[in-house]
Amino acid sequence: MKFLKVGRVAIISRGRYAGKKVVIVQPQDNGSKKHPFPHAIVAGIDRYPLHVTRRMSKGRQTKRSKVKPFIKVVNYNHIMPTRYTLELEGLKGVVTNDTFTE
Numbered sequence: 001m002k003f004l005k006v007g008r009v010a011i012i013s014r015g016r017y018a019g020k021k022v023v024i025v026q027p028q029d030n031g032s033k034k035h036p037f038p039h040a041i042v043a044g045i046d047r048y049p050l051h052v053t054r055r056m057s058k059g060r061q062t063k064r065s066k067v068k069p070f071i072k073v074v075n076y077n078h079i080m081p082t083r084y085t086l087e088l089e090g091l092k093g094v095v096t097n098d099t100f101t102e
Contacts, residue, residue: 001029001076004040009084012042012074020044022079023086025071025095032097038076041095046070071095 004010008024022044031037047068052061 001027001038004029004076004079004081005085007086007088008081009086010042010079010081012044012078013080014078017044017046017070017072020046021082022072022074023088024079025088028097034097035073039073040076040079041071041097041099042074042079043069043071043095071099073097 004024004027006024006026010022010024012018012020012022022042024040025043026041028035028039028041031039045067047066049067050064052064056064
């Protein structure tokens with residue numbers, strides 16, 4: 001689909017990450033050998049940092065400040081694109097389908 005391009009912000013509608021905002025890193029309109037359906041490699045934040053105050057201990061502050069990112073292959077049917085985009089032209093070749101073969 002021509003509007004699902006690199007840098008498009010979307011929301012995942014199904015699965016474990018349902019409701020999470022993601023950024024499309026690499027769209028695959030024709031699919032691939034391993035994933036024979038139109039899909040996209042997306043990156044997002046699974047756990048956002050929590051509110052921190054000065055009264056908390058240093059250990060608690062560091063624990064609440066952590067960010068948990070994720071990278072996932074998602075079917076186009078499970079992505080709802082938004083009107084927002086980010087500039088990710090420099091990250092086009094960083095993540096590929098070979099990244100997920102382990």
